[in-house]
Amino acid sequence: MIELINVSKSFEDHMVLDNMNLTIRDGETIVIIGRSGIGKSVTLKHIIGLMKPDSGQVIVDGLDITRLDAKGLNELRLKFGMLFQGAALFDSLNVRDNVAFNLIEHTKMDDKAIDKRVAECLELVGLRGIEYLSPAELSGGMRKRVGLARAICMNPKIILYDEPTTGVDPIMADAVNDLIKDLQSKLKTTAVAVTHDMTSAYKIADRIAMLYKGKIVEIGTPDEIKNTKNPVVKQFITGAATGPITEDS
Amino acid sequence: MNGWITTLGERFLNFIRYAGGVSVLFVRTIFWVFVPPLKRRQILDQMVKIGVDSLPIVFLTSLFTGMVLALQSAYQMQKMEAKLYIASLVALSITRELGPVLTALVVAGRIGASIAAELGTMKVTEQIDALETLATNPIKYLVVPRFIALFFMLPLLTIYADIVGIFGGYMIGVWRLNILSNLYWDMTWNPLHIKDIVTGIIKAFAFGVIICIVACYEGMRVEGGAEGVGAATTKAVVIAFILIIAADCLFTALFYFGFAF
Structure with missing residues (x-):
């Protein structure tokens, strides 16, 4: 509470x-x-x-x-997980390292396990195969989704x-809303x-x-x-x- | 009169606040330097960015400085039939003053501006807030790797600048003024003491600290979007320039006059 x-x-x-x-x-x-x-x-x-x-x-x-x-x-x-207004992805890191930030910094998970968890989180927000793109290569909607994947990575x-x-x-906004609802029902x-x-x-x-x-x-x-x-x-x-x-x- | 005093008071308070803020960041950075683990990959990346990538510009600056110094002194020395002393003058000027100071100014312009702009952009796009929400200390993650890289790379760049600057003087002395090569080297090394080189390197360590702390401080307190980032970048370079020159004056007084002016 x-x-x-x-x-x-x-x-x-x-x-x-x-x-x-x-x-x-x-x-x-x-x-x-x-x-x-x-x-x-x-x-x-x-x-x-x-x-x-x-x-x-x-x-x-x-x-x-x-x-x-x-x-x-x-x-x-x-x-906590937090999704910022502009997603606040780290420009100097690729998508994989952004999503896995907490895992890299605060756990002793090996690279293979990290890759698996990153793929799972990206899958949850409806993204696939973008691990090695830089944030600059993503659209606004994709950035929000990656930001969300980073927010949920540590459960x-x-x-x-x-x-x-x-x-x-508006269409992407509705997709983000669906995603939030979906995550709430899955992650409780x-x-x-x-x-x-x-x-x-x-x-x-x-x-x-x-x-x-x-x-x-x-x-x-x-x-x-x-x-x-x-x-x-x-x-x-x-x-x-x-x-x-x-x-x- | 009242307004004038108020303005003066405000500026003085701002100065105290600024000095306090920079000092606090410096102390916190030193604290975090000794808290393991160190971000080796980031330190290495910064060392490449600050050190290796600065080699061409430091090369050109030092080479031309050495050449100009030799040419300017030749103008006077030739009149006194003392052109041989050009070698000593170039060596001492470069190692004691121009090597460390010019290298620091070049790095402050190139790297100080880049650090302030990068951190400033991170601040306005909430990336620094994001770091904190991810349970990561921004000083440890952002400032410490840059601090360590600058602390070690600036002295190395200074040694490199010393060598290139002396070689610039040699090019003019030997190839233009027809001083014998071995005589030029003798006149370079004979008056040069280990103290001249070491004091230059000590200065470089201090200049590295100044560039890093000022640039990070300016970057991390940016407000107001792109305009704020631009203003912070300019301010970081200007303040670093002033502090480098002031610190150089202080060190020279300390090393060569023991403060007894």
């Missing part, structure tokens, strides 16, 4: 998270929605310990990660998706995704949480969110140009 308790984070004078509270249950897929720059990625970075809150606690499997030292944090991070307990469908065409992991793509959110989420002004203003199943009475959530999910969000900004 992941818990964010009264988490606050400011950048200079701008408060991004303001006493935010969120509980993510084991095995569920939660999607955090909200406008660009509202703090969705910041929330993900808090969950994996890339950022420390100014105040509050981030509890992952009973451990407050804000109190962990570097070693403890790295041990915990091995339970993580928790997968974080930062804007999984941003930057790919806890997943946290942040997006402003409502099609994606409805498709992959068990629950959707709306982040607004540094707080979770509504949380519920996709159906509950679709039928919300909250004007802020309503404006966001319908994409209306006028409403409380635009009036406030």
